[in-house]
Amino acid sequence: YDVILTMDREGRVTAINTEAEEVLGYPVEKLMGHGYLEYLSDAEKKKAAEALRRGLQGEKIRFLELALSRPDGPPVILSLTGTRLYGEGEDAALVIARDVTEARKMELELQERNLLLEEANRRLRELDNLKTELVGIVGHELRSPLTVIYSYSAALKDHWDKMEEKRKLECVDHMLRECNRLNRMVENVLDLSRIESDRLFLHRQPGDLVALLKDVAREMSVTTGSRPIRLVTSVDRMDMKADWDKIKQVVINLLDNAFHFSPPEAEVTVTGDVQDGKAVVRVKDKGPGIPLEHRDRLFDKFTQSKTSGMERGLGLGLYIVRTFVEAHDGEVWLEDEEDQGAVVAFSLPV
Structure with missing residues (x-):
């Protein structure tokens, strides 16, 4: 139903159709003689008062939307069209209000679906x-x-x-x-x-990070093209829950990266420590270091080495390191002094 009503210059309702009760939720007897502003939120009152003033000056108001409070539920959104009534008595305004609550709700849902x-x-x-x-x-x-x-x-x-x-x-x-x-x-x-493809799932199991570092160092040290690996840990164990296949891939990628940048027979150092309640692993090479202009994109995908004499790769290793570590609520960063080798570090909560 539409709400049809008349108002005087003070905004008091002087006549209203009986169907308004179903739309507005108030008995028509309660609406008669009352200023309509009392049923509006503070944010809407100023807008409504200005529209009434313009309407009584002869301007036709079209499709003004107001949210009116209902006593039995959420506000109802009304689209108002109003015009001045001319007669022998005092100035009055005729207002026709249509309930557009459901229409606006559907529009909002449609906008959300469009965004998706x-x-x-x-x-x-x-x-x-x-x-x-x-x-x-x-x-x-x-x-x-x-x-x-x-x-x-x-x-x-x-x-x-x-x-x-x-x-x-x-x-x-x-x-x-x-x-x-x-x-x-x-x-x-x-x-x-x-x-x-958003198919990265973690299968966390209890385990020891120190034991994993030892296993990976032993496996990688006998790989063709590897470098000598020195493992230094300040603790005997670092127990935590993690997806150990992914953490192993993190360490392998870091060692592989260090091998690429280190001269033949140069030692790669892996350290494990507990700092501020986090397990911290550092992999240090003895290569030329990371140029300043390449550091910002070091952990982005398809970032490849431009260092002369170094073999290229797909540029995915450090991107995967960052993704796997962050999936474990950890952090990864670079500790580097150019021309003195690079240290890539990551931390995991214990």
């Missing part, structure tokens, strides 16, 4: 751009290890009988090194896929 659709479309565009970028980078970066593997395989096949045993082992070592590199690339791409 826009966000979904934006996300799809991001994933499409990511796919295009990833295919280009992977296609380019896979050529390098595959070329090395192919070259050494062909050399072994064609010159097996002429090669010394030492040279054969060197060829195999190079092939194994590139196979490990390929495996790390594949693991990082799979991790990126899980992250970008």
Whole structure:
């Protein structure tokens, strides 16, 4: 129903249709003779009073929306059209009010759904751009290890009988090194896929971070292309709940990064400590350090080394480190002095 009423110059209701009771929630007898302002919130009173003043001056008011309090529930939103009535008596105004509460509610829901659709479309565009970028980078970066593997395989096949045993082992070592590199690339791409598709779930289990550091250091130290690893911990154990597969990948990626930047036979140092109630792990290399202009994007995806003489990668390792650590409510940061090596550190709550 529409509410139809007349008001005098003071805003008092002088006549009103009986259907108004169903819309407004008040008996029509209570509305008669009362100023309509008392049923409005403070924020709406000024707007309504100004509209009444303009209407009594002869201006036609169209589609003015006001929220009027109901005694039995939330406010009702009214769309008002008003005009001045001319007669022999005092000035009066005719007001027709339509309940648009449900319409505004539906509009709000539609806006929220549109925002969700826009966000979904934006996300799809991001994933499409990511796919295009990833295919280009992977296609380019896979050529390098595959070329090395192919070259050494062909050399072994064609010159097996002429090669010394030492040279054969060197060829195999190079092939194994590139196979490990390929495996790390594949693991990082799979991790990126899980992250970008919001399928990153943590399976937390009790465990000891010190024991994990020892295991990873031992495994990585015998990997072809590795560097000597020195592990220093100030405590015997660091017990916590974590997804240990992901934390292991964090440490592997940090060591792999340190190997890339360290000269051959240079030692990589891993330290474990408890500071301010957090487990803190630092991985220090003896490379050239991180240039100032590259530090801001160090943990972004597809950030690759521009350092001369260093092998490139997919640029995903440190991005995955940051994502996995932050998923555990931890932090990751760089401690660096250019030309003196880099220290990449992360912390986890214990």
